Amino acid sequence: MTTTDEFEPLTGVTLLLAGAVLALTNFMVVLDTTIANVSVAHISGSLGISSSQGTWVITSYAVAEAICVPLTGWLSARFGAVRTFVLGMIGFGVFSVLCGLSSSLTMLVVCRIGQGFCGGPLMPLSQTLLLRIFPKEQQGQAMGMWAMTTVVAPILGPILGGTISDNLSWNWIFFINIPVAALCAFGAFKLLTPAETRTERMTIDTVGLALLVIWIAALQIMLDLGREHDWFQDGFIVTLAIVAAIGLAVFAAWELTDRQPIVDLRVFRHRGFTVAVLSLSFAFAAFFASAVLIPQWLQSSMGYTATYAGYVTAFTGVGAVIMSPIVAKLLEKVDPRGLVFFGILWMGATTLLRVHWTSGSDFWTLAVPQMLQGIGVPFFFIPLTTIALGAVDPEETASAAGVMSFMRTMAGAIGTSVSTTLYYNNAAVARSEIVSRLHSDATSTALQARGFSLGQVRGLIEQTVMPESYVLAINHVFLLSAIVFGGAALIIWLSPRPTRVIEAGAAH
Template sequence: MNAKAESPTPLTGVRLLLAGAVLALTNFMVVLDTTIANVSVPHISGSLAISGSQGTWIITSYAVAEAVCVPLTGWLSGRFGAVRVFTVGMIGFGIFSVLCGLSTSLSMLIACRIGQGLCGGPLMPLSQTLLMRIFRPDQRAQAMGAWSMTTVVAPILGPILGGTISDSWSWHWIFFINIPVAALCAFGAMRLLRHAETPTQPLRVDKIGLMLMLLWIGALQIMLDLGREHDWFADPMIVGLAVIAGVGFLVFLAWEATEDQPIVDLRVFRHRGYTVAVTSLFFAFGTFFASAVIIPQWLQTSLGYTATYAGYATAFNGVAAVVMSPIVAKLSTKVDPRGLVCFGIVWLGMTTLLRTQWNSGADFWTLAFPQLLQGFGMPFFFVPLMTLALGSVDPKETAAAAGLMSFLRTMAGAIGTSVVTTMWDDSSRVARSEVAGRLNEGHTIDALSAQGMPLDQVRAIVAQLVDKEAMALATTHIFLLSALAFFGAAMIIWLAPRPRRAADTSAAH
């Protein structure tokens, strides 16, 4: 099929509404899948007979695959056309969702989640690109506002849907529910968006850059996921992975800095404002995402919460975010974005400090209230940071800068999850030793034995109590470190100059 005109005739009427709904629903589904599995990890771990830390690979594998594919979106759409790539990506996402639901082993599930991430990575930026092509210029701001709401609402509904489905049916259905949505969106794209196809040309892909990126990211993620089980650098395999990741990263940087058409345009880092903004984003988002992973696991494995109620408790952070997002968007044009970002990240740190007061006897609202407060500060962090970063680069670099920003944000979430879950497990072991050393075991055993319990049951109860308290101490320790990370990320932002111009954030994803 020949390439269409650069600026297609915008759609109108019902056809426009249906096409916009298809694009918004696609974005909703892809973002939903980043959080829907968070509360289902204990269910999946139990079903596949794996540990909780291994269960987090289901989250990180999707995130890493999505991050790797995002920088390829521009090349794919330029080579094959945005609508074709969008449609094929949607079909692939649906197929891998089926395979995820049918998985019977951890290796199969991780492989299929990687497939999901590779197919889903281009869908979010392409949904924005196509949205801008089907709406008139005077309608685009309103359309992007509606599209942005799906990005905010999906992470809220993800834990609730994941928990409810896992408890009511089985974890397999958190993937199966994607099938009708993927089929509907793929059909809608073929019927409604055909005229919005982008021009194509035989573009050259930076194959060496792509292979280097896959090499160092893959080695790094495997090292982070397997390190704890292999005693980290006491194992030659982990040392080898670390060397591959480090050397691969340095070679990748050198290659991309000198390549004419790089897979990742590193030249945008010459802008101090952009570099500072994405550095702050990396640390703050990695910390935020990691806490979103460990909280539901702790609630289910230690406090006896069902996946449904763990989803309710963690979803509160999105309620205030929905309300504050449009307010912060207006403030971003009137107030120094550095101040807004600093306030937002400090707010995240303060609400994280509230979690250091949690204990094994905390009730539902004690756990949910910091989540609700946290949502108030999230838009102050995300919205102005995007304005600051993209306002620091040249207009022609906006798309490349936005793609790299999305890549780093997703990688931060995956790396942060791997690091924090390892620290959490190690901290719980240390805490267990300390609790066991201070426990008046003899008095406790005598008191329980006096109630007629056999010795084996008494010992099991004591061990369960020690484990529960140790996990609570480890969790609060992680939150203390997380708060310090947030405060550090907030201070970094002041190294950036005030943006020179208003940013076109439509390229961000």
Template sequence: MHPGAKEPAPLRGGTLMIACFVLAFTNFMVVLDTTIANVSVAHIAGGLGISSSEGTWVITSYAVAEAICVPLTGWLARRFGTVRVFAGGMIGFGIFSFLCGTAPTLEALVAFRIGQGLCGGPLMPLSQTLLLRIAPKEKHAMMMGLWAMTTVTAPILGPILGGTISDSWGWHWIFFINIPIAILCSVSAIIVLRKAETLVERVPIDRMGLLLLVLWIGALQLMLDLGREHDWFGSSMIVTLGIVAAIGFAVFLIWELTEEQPVVDLKVFRHRGFTVSVAALVFAYGTFFASLVVIPQWLQSALGYTATWAGYATAFNGVAAVLMAPVVAKLSARVDPRLLVSFGILWLGATSLIRTLWWTSGADFWTLALPQLIQGAGMPFFFIPLTTLALGAVEVEETASAAGVMNFLRTLSGAVATAIVTTMWYDDAQGVRSVLAGTMNGAAAAIERLQGNGFSADQARLVVSQLVDQEAYAIATGQMFTLAALVFAAAATVIWLAPRPTREVDTSLAH
């Protein structure tokens, strides 16, 4: 709660239940939208006549916009009122969801996804803030459990819903389904949460810091997203974007470190424990999130999976995570969080190595799904104790700022890593394909056999070409997970540079 906000009388009975449903459902919807498009990239690419690598811009643009808006949540709530910002964000989210579903071009879809991310960014922290604000103190733990459950289950259902909807109704409907939910939640919030509104204050905002933040992040993401199509630094445009990103970032650092009320409080990085924890979070989470984008594309483009079945295969990731979360929560009170975090990240690395051994072009569904299920068991060991480790390293009065910085960098790392990893994956696949095509034996004989079975010469060559592509992408996927295992191992090692927390931490601020 920000200064100047009056503590409202807690809601009770049916009113509290309705308010909790609205807030939890809103959080569910916003988190869902971070993964629902992952398995729909192929449909979107086909519908708009673009490549799959360009289709990933739909994911990265949303994540970048959300990351930029998260640090502004506190200022927006103080300037316009928590409930007004929440309801306005929901209305905007619904409008941009409609526009996303009707977008005729990639450029329009990316622009509308940015709007969706800007409106959705504040909704996740505000839904949590309002849950604590409207509920009696004795029910705060239950409220946070409800909120956390929506945060954990939404990424599980995202790929399943995205795949099923895209196959059954078309990719447009992964956005259209948000519209009735946005209307219901925004109207209910205005009616039910009015008494929980906070006082409005005229508070200054770090305009220059915000401008620099948008400048360097926007330039960096454009460079990463467009680099592959424009021959990277062989293009003057990519070079210009790289220079703007580098200079913008340097000026941003200087400005924010000297500003009294920075949009991103970088001073928290003076604490070694926080810096080390965030470094581990950025690399481990970025690698993890990028894999969630690449895997469905591989299943659909190379193995012939529908979006629905790609969603089923990837969704197993979250099943074990839900089951293990309570266990990790109990262990966190007794075990050194560095040990838990290191174990969790190494678990992610081990499952990456399993994929390199098990995942081939001929792998069946359960061979593909089982590593996802195994990986999920280690995720809570990584996420939950890492929050304790990071926030336990800063001063008590810096906890909210540190949590905001964590959320900002976590979301940004997912977008940046996705752009880098998908580019590497496509490039590696093309490189492997060239090698396979140059060393392949018996291609002419295979084409002759196919022609003998009734295929035309062009059809026979296409079949052989598809087989080569299939093997190339399988090898590139294995190489990607080998690299991922190395990144996870490094992050698991680095975490031991952080000191063990010496105080209790309110982790409710970290989501």
């Protein structure tokens, strides 16, 4: 591979094929963030684990991806963007095979971590290489194609994941990556080799990277295991909390003083960036958590198959696709803070519609709030990027985009862990309260008089109580999520209005 930056954009069929390879890669990586959401029940049942443990399949991938995204710049500078891309694709394919072959939770989580590490750089690199191979006048169209794959993939993810899990097995949600990864790796090697970027010997912030892995791993393990270990009544959880807190403090101090930090925390000195990232993190945590919890609730309590649970959750993407081009036009004329405020507040309002869900809600009662919420998604994603990256110095744009992506992904993982804990804890409380109000003796006597055995009576009561306790639990989570959305919407006004226009492809 060449290591020079003297490169002319591609043309003709080669350009179209190379663009298709990069777009398909981005589609696959984004798809994998949602395809497992509706398959948790199948995975849990197959591996003999609880549904709360099944969510580790989602959070482990997200955390690994978050850790690796800040490394993208160093990897591409050290080894070349194309070489890093090809090796990442090969690794993603290999770990997809191992995920599908996993026979235990430990193996699956480890392989998902490997998949996240390899997939982390692919999304930003696909964007970078698209801008590199397309002529300047066609870069807007290239970014439009890239953005469309980013928006469409989360819609198809739940539908595809549900259909595959119901008709084949959950293993195939990973196996389907294999031909795509092979095709994209081969295509990138053959078509993008001339576009290889210049490489140079670079040192890596090994201390910063080690500290990053330590505190994030400690935090995520604490959140995932906390409920099962009775939280801070358990010494192991307390130890993890201490390691996470100290690790974060030392990490922050190191990164703020290191000349070449792995994560450039100095961008947080810009008020606009800090406020925008906080708003994004809180809103995305609430948004992503519901995308994970709703399919689990639908399958465990409402009797939905994974396929139909996928249909319900996919409606969010429909609203997002419709509104994305409209928001892009509005951004040219309207204060982006106003758009963010409206978008997040809208998402909070539509979340309140879910608070009235019951165990008797039909398909459209569940799907319509999903589609309505999707309308607000582009209103906060797109303008928030403008506010955050417009607040930093031009030479800090790439670093800021990496930090923003890191914070968003971590927020989703943490939000999922916290919401899952709240959901199952609230279900236990709700069940206890419902049982305490039941006239169980009279009910039992009446049913036994009709010929039911005592065991059958208890089973019928349990079948009645459990769905109601879970619907009360998830409604409580929705209410808290709406409050989080409201707070995230309000704090955006603490940010100054951006004064710098962000070029296409600045963020990933």
